[in-house]
Amino acid sequence: MTETEDRFLERCRAIVGPAHVLVDPADTAPYLTDWRGRFTGRARAVVSPASTDQVAALVRLCAEWRVPVVPQGGRTGLVLGSVPDASGTALLLSLRRLNRVRAVDGFNRTMTVDAGCILSAVQDAAAEHGMLFPLSLAAEGSCTIGGNLATNAGGTGVLRYGNTRELCLGLEVVTASGEVWDGLRGLRKDNTGYDLRDLYIGAEGTLGIITGAVLKLFPQPKAAITALVALCSTDHALQLLKLVESHCGPTLTGYELMSDVCLRLVASHFPSLPRPFPGRYPQYALLELSSHESEAHGVALLEGAIERALESGLVQDAVVATSIAQSRALWAIREHIPLAQAAAGKNIKHDISLPLSRIAAFVAATDAALETHYPGVQVVCFGHLGDGNLHYNIAPPEGIAHEDFLREQAAINRIVHDNVAACGGSISAEHGVGALKRDELPRYKSAVELDLMRALKAALDPHGIMNPGKIL
Amino acid sequence: MTETEDRFLERCRAIVGPAHVLVDPADTAPYLTDWRGRFTGRARAVVSPASTDQVAALVRLCAEWRVPVVPQGGRTGLVLGSVPDASGTALLLSLRRLNRVRAVDGFNRTMTVDAGCILSAVQDAAAEHGMLFPLSLAAEGSCTIGGNLATNAGGTGVLRYGNTRELCLGLEVVTASGEVWDGLRGLRKDNTGYDLRDLYIGAEGTLGIITGAVLKLFPQPKAAITALVALCSTDHALQLLKLVESHCGPTLTGYELMSDVCLRLVASHFPSLPRPFPGRYPQYALLELSSHESEAHGVALLEGAIERALESGLVQDAVVATSIAQSRALWAIREHIPLAQAAAGKNIKHDISLPLSRIAAFVAATDAALETHYPGVQVVCFGHLGDGNLHYNIAPPEGIAHEDFLREQAAINRIVHDNVAACGGSISAEHGVGALKRDELPRYKSAVELDLMRALKAALDPHGIMNPGKIL
Numbered sequence: 001m002t003e004t005e006d007r008f009l010e011r012c013r014a015i016v017g018p019a020h021v022l023v024d025p026a027d028t029a030p031y032l033t034d035w036r037g038r039f040t041g042r043a044r045a046v047v048s049p050a051s052t053d054q055v056a057a058l059v060r061l062c063a064e065w066r067v068p069v070v071p072q073g074g075r076t077g078l079v080l081g082s083v084p085d086a087s088g089t090a091l092l093l094s095l096r097r098l099n100r101v102r103a104v105d106g107f108n109r110t111m112t113v114d115a116g117c118i119l120s121a122v123q124d125a126a127a128e129h130g131m132l133f134p135l136s137l138a139a140e141g142s143c144t145i146g147g148n149l150a151t152n153a154g155g156t157g158v159l160r161y162g163n164t165r166e167l168c169l170g171l172e173v174v175t176a177s178g179e180v181w182d183g184l185r186g187l188r189k190d191n192t193g194y195d196l197r198d199l200y201i202g203a204e205g206t207l208g209i210i211t212g213a214v215l216k217l218f219p220q221p222k223a224a225i226t227a228l229v230a231l232c233s234t235d236h237a238l239q240l241l242k243l244v245e246s247h248c249g250p251t252l253t254g255y256e257l258m259s260d261v262c263l264r265l266v267a268s269h270f271p272s273l274p275r276p277f278p279g280r281y282p283q284y285a286l287l288e289l290s291s292h293e294s295e296a297h298g299v300a301l302l303e304g305a306i307e308r309a310l311e312s313g314l315v316q317d318a319v320v321a322t323s324i325a326q327s328r329a330l331w332a333i334r335e336h337i338p339l340a341q342a343a344a345g346k347n348i349k350h351d352i353s354l355p356l357s358r359i360a361a362f363v364a365a366t367d368a369a370l371e372t373h374y375p376g377v378q379v380v381c382f383g384h385l386g387d388g389n390l391h392y393n394i395a396p397p398e399g400i401a402h403e404d405f406l407r408e409q410a411a412i413n414r415i416v417h418d419n420v421a422a423c424g425g426s427i428s429a430e431h432g433v434g435a436l437k438r439d440e441l442p443r444y445k446s447a448v449e450l451d452l453m454r455a456l457k458a459a460l461d462p463h464g465i466m467n468p469g470k471i472l
Numbered sequence: 473m474t475e476t477e478d479r480f481l482e483r484c485r486a487i488v489g490p491a492h493v494l495v496d497p498a499d500t501a502p503y504l505t506d507w508r509g510r511f512t513g514r515a516r517a518v519v520s521p522a523s524t525d526q527v528a529a530l531v532r533l534c535a536e537w538r539v540p541v542v543p544q545g546g547r548t549g550l551v552l553g554s555v556p557d558a559s560g561t562a563l564l565l566s567l568r569r570l571n572r573v574r575a576v577d578g579f580n581r582t583m584t585v586d587a588g589c590i591l592s593a594v595q596d597a598a599a600e601h602g603m604l605f606p607l608s609l610a611a612e613g614s615c616t617i618g619g620n621l622a623t624n625a626g627g628t629g630v631l632r633y634g635n636t637r638e639l640c641l642g643l644e645v646v647t648a649s650g651e652v653w654d655g656l657r658g659l660r661k662d663n664t665g666y667d668l669r670d671l672y673i674g675a676e677g678t679l680g681i682i683t684g685a686v687l688k689l690f691p692q693p694k695a696a697i698t699a700l701v702a703l704c705s706t707d708h709a710l711q712l713l714k715l716v717e718s719h720c721g722p723t724l725t726g727y728e729l730m731s732d733v734c735l736r737l738v739a740s741h742f743p744s745l746p747r748p749f750p751g752r753y754p755q756y757a758l759l760e761l762s763s764h765e766s767e768a769h770g771v772a773l774l775e776g777a778i779e780r781a782l783e784s785g786l787v788q789d790a791v792v793a794t795s796i797a798q799s800r801a802l803w804a805i806r807e808h809i810p811l812a813q814a815a816a817g818k819n820i821k822h823d824i825s826l827p828l829s830r831i832a833a834f835v836a837a838t839d840a841a842l843e844t845h846y847p848g849v850q851v852v853c854f855g856h857l858g859d860g861n862l863h864y865n866i867a868p869p870e871g872i873a874h875e876d877f878l879r880e881q882a883a884i885n886r887i888v889h890d891n892v893a894a895c896g897g898s899i900s901a902e903h904g905v906g907a908l909k910r911d912e913l914p915r916y917k918s919a920v921e922l923d924l925m926r927a928l929k930a931a932l933d934p935h936g937i938m939n940p941g942k943i944l
Contacts, residue, residue: 107714107829108860152663160722163661166638179920188859189635189825190898191624191674192905192913193943194925198670202663219718242579246691249764250632250722292721293773301765353661357579387660388580426662433664441664448653452932453666459931460924471665 005044008065012047012091015057020097022046031092034083035076035139039435042088043070050097052172052180052211058093059209060178067091068468071205073116073147076139078351079434081151081204085469095146098211101125109217110169110186115146115210122215131217134161134253138338146210152202154430159386160253160290161218163430165201172212173200176461186214199456204432205467207460223295224253225302226288226327229309230281230317235360237285237385240314244287247305251298254288255386262337262382269340274329277317285385286334337382341393345402347380348394348412352420353429356388363390366419370394373415374408389429392416417444433471441471477516480537484519484563487529492569494518503564506555507548507611511907514560515542522569524644524652524683530565531681532650539563540940543677545588545619548611550823551906553623553676557941567618570683573597581689582641582658587618587682594687603689606633606725610810618682624674626902631858632725632762633690635902637673644684645672648933658686671928676904677939679932695767696725697774698760698799701781702753702789707832709757709857712786716759719777723770726760727858734809734854741812746801749789757857758806809854813865817874819852820866820884824892825901828860835862838891842866845887846880861901864888889916905943913943 012021022028023045033040044067049055062069068090072082084090098116105111106129113122119140126133135148137155147153148164149171161167170185173196183197200208231237237257244252260282266273276284291298302320309315321327341347354362363381370377376397383390394412396405417427421444428437442450450472457464457472484493494500495517505512516539521527534541540562544554556562570588577583578601585594591612598605607620609627619625620636621643633639642657645668655669672680703709709729716724732754738745748756763770774792781787793799813819826834835853842849848869855862866884868877889899893916900909914922922944929936929944 105827105829107710108827110827152667154661154663158661162638165667166634175920175924181920181924182918183921185898186827186896187825187898187901189626189630189856189861189901191626191900191902192898192909192917193674193921194679194928195624195637195667195670195674196921196924198667199928202665202667207666219721221721238579247764249691249693249762251764290721292719292723353659355577355580355582355658357577384661389661424658426657426659426664428664429659429661430663437664445664446654448647448651449655449665449668452647452653452668455931456666456671456928459927 008067009045011061012045012058015061016047016049016054020048031072031075031094032083034080036078039080039083041084042086043084043090043092044088046092046094048094048097052098052174055093055174055209055211056178056180058091059174059176062091062465063176063178063463066463066465068465069093070467071095071209073144074118074139074142076143077147077151077434078431079428079436081432081434081470082147085435093209095144095211102212104129105186106131108186111215111217112184112212113145113215114212115144115149117145119143119145119148126217130220132220133215133217135164135167138335145213149201149210149213150203150205151432154384154387154389156254156256156384158384159255160250165198167216168197168201168213169216170214171197171200171210173208173210175208176463176466184212184214202432204434204470206457206471207466219292221290221292223291223298224288224327225291225295225298226286226321226330227302227306228276228319228330229285229287229306229315230277231283231285231315232281234283234363236314237283238356238359240285240309241386243309243314244305247308248289248301251289251291251301252287253290254286256286256334256383257385258284258286258334258337258382261378261380263333265340265344265380266333266336269343270336273332273336276319276330276333279317281316286330341380341395344395346406347402348406348409350392350416351429351431352392352416352425352427353387353389354420354423354425358423358425359388359390362419362423362425366392366416369415369419370412413440435469438469438471480539481517483533484517484530487533488519488521488526492520503544503547503566504555506552508550511552511555513556514558515556515562515564516560518564518566520566520569524570524646527565527646527681527683528650528652530563531646531648534563534937535648535650535935538935538937540937541565542939543567543681545616546590546611546614548615549619549623549906550903551900551908553904553906553942554619557907565681567616567683574684576601577658578603580658583687583689584656584684585617585687586684587616587621589617591615591617591620598689599692602692604692605687605689607636607639610807617685617687621673621682621685622675622677623904626856626859626861628726628728628856630856631727632722637670639688640669640673640685641688642686643669643672643682645680645682647680648935648938656684656686674904676906676942678929678943679938691764693762693764695763695770696760696799697763697767697770698758698793698802699774699778700748700791700802701757701759701778701787702749703755703757703787704753706755706835708786709755710828710831712757712781713858715781715786716777719780720761720773723761723763723773724759725762726758728758728806728855729857730756730758730806730809730854733850733852735805737812737816737852738805738808741815742808745804745808748791748802748805751789753788758802806854809852813852813867816867818878819874820878820881822864822888823901823903824864824888824897824899825859825861826892826895826897830895830897831860831862834891834895834897838864838888841887841891842884885912907941910941910943
């Protein structure tokens with residue numbers, strides 16, 4: 001270690017205490033590999049501040065020394081956004097020790113939290129106060145709310161409650177110069193200047209570090225009703241969505257799509273999970289209704305909608321869960337799709353969104369194009385259909401090794417992303433850009449948009465030290 | 473007119489045609505005075521482009537000549553945001569000729585519109601397609617959707633549907649250098665970089681000019697039910713809000729507060745409007761429920777909530793409208809408050825928001841402070857209580873002329889705004905900053921926040937030509 005390097009680390013230790021500056025590779029390793037195990041970066045050190053002031057002091061130090069800063073929450077991101085590059089120049093700043101629920105204002109239905117709070121802890125704290133924090137996603141037991149904000153996470157409740165962006169009223173941010181912006185407002189309306197909050201949300205730590213947030217809470221519904229329906233096609237799944245939306249209005253809180261390929265994959269890797277239907281169908285939709293009136297109201301409403309859909313031939317078969325256990329079993333099928341995929345071997349993932357009016361055409365065209373180029377290829381398509389968000393994942397044809405198939409990633413991305421662009425969609429619906437999709441952006445964004453983004457980056461992070469190599 | 477000036481106007485005429493470049497004071501006058509008649513500015517000329525490309529060409533010209541550009545929609549703003557200053561250097565750019573509904577995607581529930589569309593025309597176009605565009609405010613027959621976006625307008629539907637920000641999925645913007653950013657996406661999820669959309673929304677034309685937008689539409693509810701209830705206090709109004717939210721969930725779409733002072737003012741200036749109750753009460757709340765099931769469902773739900781509130785003593789008396797005419801009559805009382813105020817004479821207006829948990833304390837403290845300094849002063853307080861947004865307007869004590877009282881504006885603003893700040897509120901909830909509240913910002917925003925805003929302004933409008941003197 002050079003003397004200069006030693007002086008830098010000394011300053012870090014002075015800020016957070018020696019126990020919270022890790023340099024030994026055995027200690028830093030757990031922070032340096034991404035969630036899916038696709039990449040391992042290097043860092044000068046891993047530091048764990050315990051307060052906003054410590055974060056600010058560390059960023060000031062990094063600004064002075066021009067040391068890149070990589071903020072990290074639960075390290076559950078899917079686009080290499082929270083791990084450093086291979087250069088070893090960055091300081092990795094783990095926010096996990098900032099994990100206090102600072103305040104709950106029940107009457108205002110808001111909660112002020114540290115960025116390092118685990119999402120499930122935030123959900124639990126809301127529930128303890130008889131309220132709902134509706135952000136919900138697979139990694140909720142590990143991911144942090146700061147990471148959710150930095151990536152504008154989506155999940156299963158977006159249809160009714162919006163993305164993380166819509167669930168946040170105020171932020172506290174450490175800027176690239178190490179100042180603290182206190183924007184922790186608990187207001188539903190505030191038109192006093194530029195929307196800094198939404199600029200930091202979704203910026204993946206490249207403009208500043210989110211250290212705290214004021215979150216919106218909601219009245220807890222009295223009952224949640226789950227149903228699984230069998231369908232002939234994606235198009236029918238979309239038509240059913242419209243029917244249920246019109247019939248049930250905002251009580252519809254979840255609408256997930258799963259193809260037969262997904263269900264078979266789950267059944268083969270998790271045979272103990274129940275099979276919902278005796279027959280097989282091309283597509284399935286998982287619906288969740290939340291009633292503020294009563295369970296009976298919710299059941300009647302959902303059954304009424306499904307009955308209509310059965311009569312008109314839109315739905316082939318349906319089960320409405322009659323107990324919490326049954327509801328959990330239906331959700332378990334959906335939740336086990338990514339796990340079944342992981343068990344089956346590595347595959348090529350796409351997190352895309354489309355206008356609802358273009359989804360059926362996109363799926364038909366892209367399925368066909370892939371089949372032409374890769375006969376026998378398996379499309380594992382599922383996702384948050386209510387938001388137009390599909391996880392359109394591609395597994396190899398039978399007989400081709402998963403590792404070999406990964407070599408086709410760039411070519412397959414091109415087919416999928418070009419079709420997404422042609423249909424007016426997005427190549428990252430809820431996962432962000434990170435380092436993984438950075439080089440895709442110039443292909444699908446206009447020069448005007450990229451220039452605007454670069455101008456913002458230069459304005460708010462003039463030395464380029466905030467999570468470099470991500471997004472731009 | 474100088475020769476240089478003449479050449480500039482010649483270039484304008486070449487872009488939009490001579491008929492759309494106004495310089496005669498008789499022609500330009502209607503564009504130069506603000507809605508409330510408080511200020512008349514001057515402009516080099518008033519130009520009316522008919523397309524995004526014409527807007528871009530005009531902005532490029534202004535960038536080249538360093539001529540300030542003031543964009544204007546329906547000129548209904550309340551904070552002097554859309555009229556030029558007194559210097560006469562600015563080009564006023566009226567967006568009113570950009571008034572096409574470009575496309576309606578019924579299946580995606582989105583509508584793409586020109587910025588100059590009148591809000592009520594947007595509402596009507598949605599209704600023609602069997603859908604709802606829920607933005608609704610007093611000026612809806614005159615204001616433009618571009619102005620609504622530029623000021624992030626609020627109104628009466630925010631409780632359920634959010635501010636204009638939440639109703640917009642995509643934007644088209646002419647940047648300060650006269651380029652066109654095509655961000656007209658109709659996606660519920662898109663995490664591919666910085667949130668340019670929300671940066672331009674609410675920026676009041678100081679970073680660029682919004683020329684088009686993709687708006688979110690909603691399923692049309694089957695029935696809207698209106699009720700007016702009489703209450704003992706603001707605190708009871710807040711407790712009732714919580715009770716109704718828990719009982720009715722997202723079917724509650726409107727919750728307005730009006731004091732007895734407001735009702736008496738309306739009754740004295742509009743005696744033909746019906747009086748809802750035989751007795752008088754300190755406060756009233758106007759509730760609107762929207763049911764996607766049926767009118768009977770909505771009525772039963774609202775009556776159930778009100779019955780509980782009557783039993784617990786929270787509500788003193790109540791009327792639930794049993795016809796559309798009766799519902800309109802109840803809304804008419806609320807809508808006539810600003811008209812009655814205008815008829816009574818000029819007053820000192822505040823558009824503030826607060827955490828719901830602080831409203832009762834704010835009102836008590838501020839009412840008392842004003843009474844101490846201005847005995848007999850009249851507080852005309854009403855607004856969107858469900859969003860924590862009050863129009864806290866101050867009229868002179870009896871016997872003092874309205875014009876004389878206006879001299880106290882600065883002192884009264886100080887009392888009100890200091891109390892707002894002490895309660896964690898905002899001095900502009902839904903009207904924006906404009907030129908009117910610009911000098912208030914440095915008092916209530918941190919240096920860090922103002923510096924961030926200035927950095928963004930410098931990055932996106934380096935020559936400072938976009939609506940100068942507004943916000944910053």
